[in-house]
Amino acid sequence: MFPTLLVLISMATLGCALHFPIGPEFLLKKGPINNRIVGGEDTPIETIPWQVSLQSQGWHYCGGVIYSKNIIITAAHCVHNNDSKILDSEIVDVRVGSSTSDNGGSVIKVAKITVHDHYIHYVYKNDTPKSQYDIALILLSSPLEMGPTVKAIPLAESVPNDGAVVRVSGWGYTETGEAPLHLKSVYVNIVNLEKCARVNKIESTKAKICAASPRKDSCNGDSGGPLTYRSKLVGIVSFGPEICGDPSQPGVYTDVVELRQWIDVEATKLSSN
Numbered sequence: 001m002f003p004t005l006l007v008l009i010s011m012a013t014l015g016c017a018l019h020f021p022i023g024p025e026f027l028l029k030k031g032p033i034n035n036r037i038v039g040g041e042d043t044p045i046e047t048i049p050w051q052v053s054l055q056s057q058g059w060h061y062c063g064g065v066i067y068s069k070n071i072i073i074t075a076a077h078c079v080h081n082n083d084s085k086i087l088d089s090e091i092v093d094v095r096v097g098s099s100t101s102d103n104g105g106s107v108i109k110v111a112k113i114t115v116h117d118h119y120i121h122y123v124y125k126n127d128t129p130k131s132q133y134d135i136a137l138i139l140l141s142s143p144l145e146m147g148p149t150v151k152a153i154p155l156a157e158s159v160p161n162d163g164a165v166v167r168v169s170g171w172g173y174t175e176t177g178e179a180p181l182h183l184k185s186v187y188v189n190i191v192n193l194e195k196c197a198r199v200n201k202i203e204s205t206k207a208k209i210c211a212a213s214p215r216k217d218s219c220n221g222d223s224g225g226p227l228t229y230r231s232k233l234v235g236i237v238s239f240g241p242e243i244c245g246d247p248s249q250p251g252v253y254t255d256v257v258e259l260r261q262w263i264d265v266e267a268t269k270l271s272s273n
């Protein structure tokens with residue numbers, strides 16, 4: 001059971017300006033029926049050891065992915081507030097090496113955050129929020145100790161074909177309308193990008209890929225987490241329609257293959273600072 005009230009209180013103390021994928025605006029906007037990782041299964045961290053949880057004041061609010069011993073990849077909207085400012089590093093922690101979002105593994109402080117220069121987050125005509133270049137890198141304040149529950153994932157070299165089976169994971173809302181404490185994952189299919197852009201009313205297909213499957217999806221709180229194909233990173237959970245799990249409206253992911261160079265260059269810059 002996700003203690004909604006406590007989340008609301010902690011949101012209030014944190015500052016409601018933060019764009020939290022699990023936060024008041026979403027709790028109000030989406031009822032339990034629509035809040036749906038949807039259709040997934042409990043998955044031990046050992047099978048997705050690159051998955052991390054971004055936390056603030058002890059609460060999971062977004063996913064992330066281990067790129068190297070000191071760099072995490074996440075969604076830009078997970079480290080931005082509503083004033084389009086990058087969050088203070090002090091208020092974001094990263095839990096690694098645990099299947100549960102509220103204990104286990106280790107919690108590491110953030111040293112620095114880099115967001116893609118072209119990132120924008122917008123709402124058009126009261127439709128669901130959308131973004132472009134929704135990607136950011138987090139420099140950890142101390143290097144990760146790699147092991148069976150903590151591993152970096154290589155970036156994919158090519159986008160899987162339409163229909164390919166890909167896996168997405170996180171601690172986001174499930175079909176019961178609650179945020180689970182145990183990590184979940186689900187398999188979905190890559191969807192044709194033009195078609196996805198049409199139905200989701202996205203103007204630009206740049207640096208995006210889409211995936212869907214009936215009643216299987218990522219959802220609020222999965223943002224920033226990994227979309228993988230054959231254990232390589234192909235996408236970062238970015239946004240989706242009001243209803244998670246509706247195959248006619250695919251989930252949208254940041255295209256890691258297109259942004260490979262940006263990731264490699266910025267990660268090198270960040271870690272050499």
Ligand code: 4AZ
Pocket residue numbers: 021217218219220221222223237238239240241243244245250251252
């Ligand atoms: C979100 O709001 C969100 N179904 C993430 C992914 C999807 C929808 C919403 C995709 O964080």
